[in-house]
Amino acid sequence: MRPGRPTGLAVSGNNKVIINMSGHPISALNAMTVVVKEVIKRLAGVKVDIAEPRVMAKLARGGTLGDEEFARQYRVRVRRVGNDYVIEELPRQGSSLTHTLLMINGLVFTRKGQIIREGDYTEVLLLREPSRE
Structure with missing residues (x-):
């Protein structure tokens, strides 16, 4: 994805989630919006999305x-x-x-x-x- 090509996601041997993000603020915004938000929702057990505008x-x-x-x-x-x-x-x-x-x-x-x-x-x-x- 662009911006944010260096974004990565992994799970370590002890079940810890590792997220790699770009240092550029706009790339980080994209990674947060597209990837990190979904990971956090799954880890927190969120089943219902709150409507976004x-x-x-x-x-x-x-x-x-x-x-x-x-x-x-x-x-x-x-x-x-x-x-x-x-x-x-x-x-x-x-x-x-x-x-x-x-x-x-x-x-x-x-x-x-x-x-x-x-x-x-x-x-x-x-x-x-x-x-x-």
Whole structure:
């Protein structure tokens, strides 16, 4: 997955869980959101998920999200246009670009080989309330 390629998970001989994560903050965010949260829920015996603020949103402005080789996390700006949600990808998505967290209010996760093109709808995890137009 990108960002967060060095993420790893193992169980030692004495049944201790070992999680390896990148030192880059954005990579660590992705690892926490995708991997660590699920591991903790299983270890704690959580059977019911608490609903996360997710919406279906349309990709705007000629963007393309996705990668043929890796699952990916994209930081996006979400706006509300009428009754629809529209997302814009940030032009730079590097894992060391922590300032981008101030510019976004949503995350999009794609699977390996999944491509989202302009006008396609995709699920967005909201981090903050979207602006309204």
